[in-house]
Amino acid sequence: MPSPLPRWLSRAEPTPLDGRNVAAASLVVVNGLHMEGWLDRLVKASGTKATIAVASQGIKPQTMVEEEGGAKGITTDPHAWQNLANGRVYVGNIALALAKADPANAAAYQRRADAYGKELESLDLWVRQEIGRVPAAKRKIITSHDAFGYFGNAYGVTFLAPVGLSTESEPTAAGLAKLSGQIRTLGIKALFIEIMTDPRLMQTLARESGAVIGDTVYSDSLSRSGGPADTYVRMFRHNVPAFVAAMLKNSFY
Numbered sequence: 001m002p003s004p005l006p007r008w009l010s011r012a013e014p015t016p017l018d019g020r021n022v023a024a025a026s027l028v029v030v031n032g033l034h035m036e037g038w039l040d041r042l043v044k045a046s047g048t049k050a051t052i053a054v055a056s057q058g059i060k061p062q063t064m065v066e067e068e069g070g071a072k073g074i075t076t077d078p079h080a081w082q083n084l085a086n087g088r089v090y091v092g093n094i095a096l097a098l099a100k101a102d103p104a105n106a107a108a109y110q111r112r113a114d115a116y117g118k119e120l121e122s123l124d125l126w127v128r129q130e131i132g133r134v135p136a137a138k139r140k141i142i143t144s145h146d147a148f149g150y151f152g153n154a155y156g157v158t159f160l161a162p163v164g165l166s167t168e169s170e171p172t173a174a175g176l177a178k179l180s181g182q183i184r185t186l187g188i189k190a191l192f193i194e195i196m197t198d199p200r201l202m203q204t205l206a207r208e209s210g211a212v213i214g215d216t217v218y219s220d221s222l223s224r225s226g227g228p229a230d231t232y233v234r235m236f237r238h239n240v241p242a243f244v245a246a247m248l249k250n251s252f253y
């Protein structure tokens with residue numbers, strides 16, 4: 001998926017302007033869970049006096065398997081916002097940080113946070129209803145980017161990231177054949193892969209595996225403003241129907 005974020009929020013190097021913005025800020029909100037090492041460095045380098053608020057403070061962290069340079073390791077999974085219960089914790093933390101930074105408006109922040117928390121609560125119910133339309137045996141998705149561990153745990157969907165599908169590199173012909181075999185054996189049609197930029201590779205994989213490559217879903221970043229997932233809420237409203245439609249095509253085993 002093309003990076004819809006401002007350049008400085010992607011993996012590119014922050015610019016001097018970003019450093020000045022951080023230096024002038026009174027509050028910097030980070031996800032935490034070791035997600036933004038580069039932001040920690042930027043904060044240090046900028047000499048900012050800003051309060052650093054960790055949005056994920058208080059959530060129960062999950063782990064994930066990370067592949068780096070061919071080696072696999074267990075790390076903290078930073079994608080906690082993919083569970084809406086955690087999203088509500090984020091909202092509470094951010095509201096508290098805003099109230100501390102701007103005490104005169106503390107009550108207003110609290111009111112808005114309460115209203116938004118209720119919105120997320122009903123969104124959570126909607127997600128459960130939608131996933132509930134898929135028979136339990138079909139609730140499986142293959143993905144290249146292991147960003148939905150919290151989502152899977154919260155909503156009862158198994159996300160599989162088979163060997164040969166890493167976020168770091170496109171698979172080789174041999175890797176693709178092996179992958180196709182695994183997908184066929186699992187009976188999974190729901191395939192969401194972000195990294196494969198070569199449409200011919202995608203077509204080959206779909207043909208060989210019998211899977212259907214799903215619509216773009218959003219995990220770490222939102223779409224551009226006006227796009228299909230330009231807010232946190234709209235991200236769920238976009239991803240969930242895409243997941244449901246794809247999972248309904250899975251075989252029963």
Ligand SMILES: [Zn+2]
Binds near residue numbers: 146219220
């Ligand atoms: Zn990620």
